[in-house]
Amino acid sequence: MTASDDLEAIIVAAHALTRIAALDTRNEAPSAQWRTLAILREHGALRIGDLARLSRITQPGATRLVRTMTEAGLVERAADADDSRAVRVAATAAGDEAYLAWRRQLTGALLPRFADLDDGDWDALRRTARLLTDRVASPHPSTPKEIAP
Structure with a gap:
């Protein structure tokens, strides 16, 4: 195998592990929610347009997702200090805890496969x-x- 083949195998396996764990946990939350929380944990508060670009979704899709996540208490919206017309989105403490709990769920679901x-x-x-x-x-x-x- 080449280095390219090895890297491809790792990428494919990582995606498969995440899908398998998500199915095994029967977690009903959309994967976009977890991806959004991961991005906000990594980058901090972001404008919705930047969040959409990093999530690889449309800005209207990001707006809908953020609205749902705000209603669930996972993220909060605040005016951008640099541009009063813009809004920044940040994970809440509840969002951080939900994200960490989801990661623990995934790990727990996968551990038996590695026993x-x-x-x-x-x-x-x-x-x-x-x-x-x-x-x-x-x-x-x-x-x-x-x-x-």
Whole structure:
């Protein structure tokens, strides 16, 4: 296998793990909600247009999602200090806790699938997780500034 094949396999497996865990937990919340909370935790308060771009959804879609999440107490909207016409969205404490609880749910749903791994396998997974986390945390020179962590 090539490096490209290896990276592709990791990407496909990560997506599959998330889908499997979401199905196993029977969590009814839309994945866009969790993605939105993850983005807000990573970037802090954002304008709806920036949130839409980072979420890869339309601005009207982001507006609808933010409205639903605001009603649920997961995010809050506030006037942008730099532009009174704009609104910034931030996760609330309840949103942060819901996001962390969802991550614990996913982990709990997936742990049984990994119960047969030995210490060497876990060491390999830890090393892989660290490498991936480091790569995601440091932007590549070709990464647009607005999506860099």
